[in-house]
């Protein structure tokens with residue numbers, strides 16, 4: 001049975017795996033993935049900054065790739081696997097990127113942080129950043145109004161270094 | 170956002186028929202432009218046709234060496250594709266100079282070349298705009314027009330095309346493959362986007378019901394003599410004020426073939442094949458390239474706030490070429506900018522990693 005999220009207007013039933021849990025959801029076609037997450041699903045860890053693709057606060061991973069959830073219609077993502085900031089930790093064990101952000105003091109107010117961390121996880125998966133200037137360039141889609149950029153780059157660099165050292169299976 | 174109905178056809182024919190049948194229908198691919206425009210109420214599709222069910226994601230090189238990019242292949246997958254990086258690096262650098270990593274993951278090749286202008290008035294439904302509402306006037310002409318066109322504009326519209334990828338595709342003489350109710354056709358890139366004239370509501374020459382299926386690019390013969398250079402307000406995640414895709418083939422010290430397309434200056438990537446032809450056979454000297462830049466920009470006019478583009482455009486049009494000639498390898502935009510006539514520092518757009 002699909003969860004009735006907005007039964008009076010909902011017209012499409014989709015199934016999404018969100019942070020490991022598979023769910024069947026009724027959505028309006030005009031609901032963005034961001035509004036679905038933050039509204040009916042109550043996953044407010046993902047933030048809304050600009051709502052226009054300009055800040056990166058809403059970054060989530062879809063099938064492992066980072067995207068702006070504010071410019072994606074939920075109905076288009078039927079069958080996708082979505083990871084938000086709320087799905088990165090394993091129980092009480094933080095994801096290495098979350099741990100690195102804590103250790104490097106990579107935030108101040110913290111509003112941009114969920115998007116920064118999801119984006120950084122995507123960056124590591126993509127494998128195109130190696131040097132500091134490449135991290136800066138490939139993290140440019142995440143704006144930090146507090147200006148914590150230096151420490152954010154340090155945090156991402158430290159995870160990249162760990163990943164590089166880890167024995168390849 | 171206005172309400173709309175949603176469909177997800179499974180074949181190109183179904184999608185084209187649905188699009189042709191309903192004048193209020195619009196296609197969605199990555200959604201990074203369309204959803205934005207719907208949120209601002211700039212566009213109000215009655216039906217959104219999601220084409221992501223179509224098999225248009227492939228990237229392949231055929232037996233003749235021509236690259237075929239599926240309309241639904243993501244910009245990121247295209248730019249980092251090994252065949253594109255090695256055979257069409259100019260295209261990779263142009264794509265990677267655009268938007269952000271997240272946006273490039275969602276943005277598709279078809280959606281990229283079909284993205285709408287970033288003119289502020291186009292984006293604000295409370296202001297006049299002939300492109301958004303034909304006949305309402307052009308807010309930018311005597312308004313805030315810092316990002317607007319200096320070439321090929323009309324009294325009805327001075328908007329620019331915002332795509333970086335399209336500038337490289339113009340220089341590479343790409344072909345756009347479209348399919349509609351009347352069948353398939355191929356549109357040379359030069360004929361794909363149009364100048365505004367008295368119909369600024371039309372960005373391109375596609376017919377109602379047509380869908381972009383692929384973009385094809387023939388093998389290029391420019392070796393390392395090419396560059397994509399983008400001048401903008403900040404070093405990343407900003408649209409071009411002026412950009413240039415330049416490629417050159419030399420015979421000794423003489424120009425054999427020259428191709429230069431400018432972005433940020435017109436309603437379409439700006440190329441003058443006639444001028445390029447005139448410069449074939451000339452010595453590859455700085456003087457030649459400066460003369461070329463002057464000819465390429467012939468007739469350019471400012472509209473007040475964008476007058477600075479008249480000074481900005483000649484440098485990227487000529488200097489990257491000059492830098493190619495003494496040292497036969499890929500130039501570093503950083504080098505020419507620091508000692509170049511612009512006098513401000515500019516970081517190179519990210520280049521694909523050399524293998």
Ligand SMILES: Cc1cc2nc3c(=O)[nH]c(=O)nc-3n(C[C@H](O)[C@H](O)[C@H](O)COP(=O)(O)OP(=O)(O)OC[C@H]3O[C@@H](n4cnc5c(N)ncnc54)[C@H](O)[C@@H]3O)c2cc1C
Nearest residue numbers: 053198199200201202203267268277279280281332333381
């Ligand atoms: C903050 C921000 C910064 C950006 N910066 C840059 C930049 O610096 N440089 C740059 O080049 N771009 C930039 N972009 C734009 C981005 O590249 C485009 O939004 C993207 O390429 C559009 O692709 P899409 O697949 O998401 O298109 P969609 O939004 O899905 O579609 C765009 C348009 O094309 C139509 N369409 C899409 N695919 C097809 C098809 N196959 N057949 C027929 N019609 C189709 C749609 O109907 C729609 O009108 C930026 C965007 C944002 C939000």
Ligand code: SF4
Nearest residue numbers: 288290298307326327
């Ligand atoms: S320049 Fe073109 S898009 Fe901008 S307001 Fe004028 S008509 Fe509209």
Ligand code: FES
Nearest residue numbers: 049050051056070
């Ligand atoms: S909220 Fe999506 S990019 Fe700002």
Ligand code: FES
Nearest residue numbers: 108110144145146
């Ligand atoms: S920590 Fe405040 S916006 Fe980034």
